[in-house]
Amino acid sequence: TDQEQSKSATQKQRYNATFNLIQNRNQTSHTMDELKLFGFWPSPYSRRVIWALKLKGVDYEYIEEDLPFNKSELLLQYNPVHKKIPVLVHGGKPIAESLVILEYIDEVWPHNPLLPKDxxxxxxxxxxxxxxxxxxxxxxxxxxxxxxxxxxxxxxxxxxxxxxxxxxxxxxxxxxxxxxxxxxxxxxxxxxxxxxxxxxxxxxxxxxxxxxxxxxxxxxxxxxxxxxxxxxxxxxxxxxxxxxxxxxxxxxxxx
Structure with a gap:
């Protein structure tokens, strides 16, 4: 009947709306969780951040900088003060200086802690x-x-x-x-x-x-x-x- 068809169409619309909402949330979550590390392979300051992320089991994208003379525009954009590596970018937000980054990692991903609670x-x-x-x-x-x-x-x-x-x-x-x-x-x-x-x-x-x-x-x-x-x-x-x-x-x- 027309009433049943209308009811079925309404349910389908609700299903599609719910599905799209979940998809949008997943995409937003993915964007917010996107993690990038700008580093330089022999740098002990980059290395300590890599170790921290690996100990936490956190996935990230590593971006190698061609230092010291060819710093990327992205590095200069994300760290305009010191213009140095490492820089961790989480959900588009940059965190600079290795010790600050280590504290940030430990707070955002508290499992396998790097710092005591006391x-x-x-x-x-x-x-x-x-x-x-x-x-x-x-x-x-x-x-x-x-x-x-x-x-x-x-x-x-x-x-x-x-x-x-x-x-x-x-x-x-x-x-x-x-x-x-x-x-x-x-x-x-x-x-x-x-x-x-x-x-x-x-x-x-x-x-x-x-x-x-x-x-x-x-x-x-x-x-x-x-x-x-x-x-x-x-x-x-x-x-x-x-x-x-x-x-x-x-x-x-x-x-």
Whole structure:
């Protein structure tokens, strides 16, 4: 009957409207959840963000920047203040600076936490993450300098490592306890960047007899499946650092 046909048409319209609403919501959700990371393959600052996302099991699109001379327009648009990597873009909104990004990731995806829930323990974890991050100058100086200036950098970074071992790591497996935490990701540059530097220069900081607890930490951290599967090729990093070392040598000779 006409009444039944009208009722059937109305139900079909409601079904289509509901289906379209669900589709639109899914598309909106997809857009809001779209995640991109702008990075540079040898950068320890990009690497710590990659590790965090992998530990969380979060899917993302990685965009490699051609640094230092060919920064993309998108990078400059998303980070107009520092114009540096890494930049995480979530739902079209950029987050810059690696430590800020790590905190953001941990808040948005709270599973497999990088920071403790307890306020004091969280403040302690952030203290060491920032201490490590803010005291890398002598590490770079060790690689960039020569002669007496390099020796001063070695002594300075050795003292920093001593503080990190005695007061930060102490007798724990990781800075975060039994699980990798935010300070571990920051200190991870010693396996990804410092080790190739040491090979190029011919000097080693973290040895079993000089820093036994940090030496054990390096083993535990580098053997973690997520870390082990997400480090750049060691030989490629060494070759990259050899080029950088020659650049610093030539710069010093010409100055």
């Amino acid at each position: 306020a004091y323990e969280k403040s302690e974890a952030m203290f060491w993450a920032k201490f490590i991050d803010e005291n890398t100058g002598p590490m770079w100086g060790f690689f960039q300098k020569f002669g007496e200036e390099q020796q001063k950098a070695i002594e300075s970074y050795s003292e920093i490592l001593r503080k990190i071992e005695e007061h930060g790591l102490r007798d724990k497996k990781f800075f975060g306890g039994d699980q990798i935490g935010i300070a571990d990701l920051v200190f991870g540059m010693v396996i990804h960047m410092l080790a190739p530097m040491e090979e190029v220069v011919g000097y080693k900081f973290i040895k079993a007899d000089s820093f036994p607890r940090l030496h054990a930490w390096v083993k535990h951290f580098s053997e973690h499946p997520v870390i082990k599967d997400n480090v750049p090729d060691y030989t490629k990093v060494v070759d990259f650092m050899k080029i950088r070392r020659e650049f610093y040598r030539n710069s010093q000779q010409n100055s």
